[in-house]
Amino acid sequence: MEKSCPPLRIGSHVMATNDDYCGMIGNSPQMLELFDLIACVAEEGSSTVLIQGESGTGKELIARAVHDNSPRRTGHFVPVNCAAIPDELLESELFGYVKGAFTGAMQSKIGRIQHADGGTLFLDEIGDMKSTLQAKLLRVLQEREVEQVGGVRPTKVDVRVIAATHQNLDHLVASGRFREDLYYRLAVIPIIAPPLRERRSDITLLIERFIDRFTRRKTDRRTMLDPQALQSLMAFDWPGNVRELENLIQRLVILHRGKRISMKELPEKYRCEHVVANGADAGCAGPGGEISTVAAHPQSTAPGIQWGDEGIDFNMLISDFEDRLILEAISRSGGNKKEAARLLNLKRTTLIEKIKKKNLPV
């Protein structure tokens, strides 16, 4: 039976109770907003969608969730990774070919666009598509028809196209490597998949779910992470996003089945000892050994904050800073919440409420 995720919106309020939506785990404000957007886009059923986000942020999961909950769910979901198929093959893969169109075309074959007729075509890594194919794809979106390689007559198709990329398409358009007209055709509904480091409050929930997933039987003892190991993973910057976290947890569960994992069992690059010891301002080394909190701007009054062209996400940074202060106070007080509240000059009940609300690993 097809899986269907109920709309998250009730009246004008987004329900904050779902933490697993169409297989996507998360209960941070960013993810709840995303689930709500997926529900709206799915219901609409036909507009082209462009999903942008770093590698491993769940772009394909988003595309599947849109398809599975749309009126098109009885049609095929056809994924095509434009970067994985050599340029010279991609055209015939997408458009199909007629017998004799080229050497080796012994018989006609329909392409993946036609295969997705009535369903959804997911074009992953669209930024890697060469320009001649971009022009052909634009025609499909405009005319709603495909022409097989070597064919003479176009065929009508009813396909929703969802494209995704980890590249900055604005930059590719500006540098002439991606057609502007195609960009606007694709980005009718833009969706941003947020990186994991911008929604750290999801990390504990993801870890819990992945531990469950990789624990073989329900009766097996669960593998656990001790608070310091958890804090360390919460402080890490996750350049490979959810995929990297999922792979790490799988590895830890296999190597330490049913055990309690401490910091020393974490692979070295995930051990953010200085964060656990110093909390707040300490960053955690990224894959190249660099410290991921960004160097201060010479005139900055807020060291460590990266002011991009679009400014900063004030609420996210304040919330992140609050998390770090709470975790540091807990660490300094050896896990004693009363003492941690004293160090923070907060009421114990206020601290406990915040820990619960933020789902902090203490």
Ligand SMILES: Nc1ncnc2c1ncn2[C@@H]1O[C@H](COP(=O)(O)OP(=O)(O)OP(=O)(O)O)[C@@H](O)[C@H]1O
């Ligand atoms: N929110 C999430 N909840 C659960 N699993 C997730 C989530 N986001 C990503 N994943 C998992 O992370 C892995 C990568 O997801 P996915 O392939 O959708 O990412 P992507 O952004 O398309 O990556 P890429 O750009 O490298 O193709 C998958 O195993 C997926 O199940």
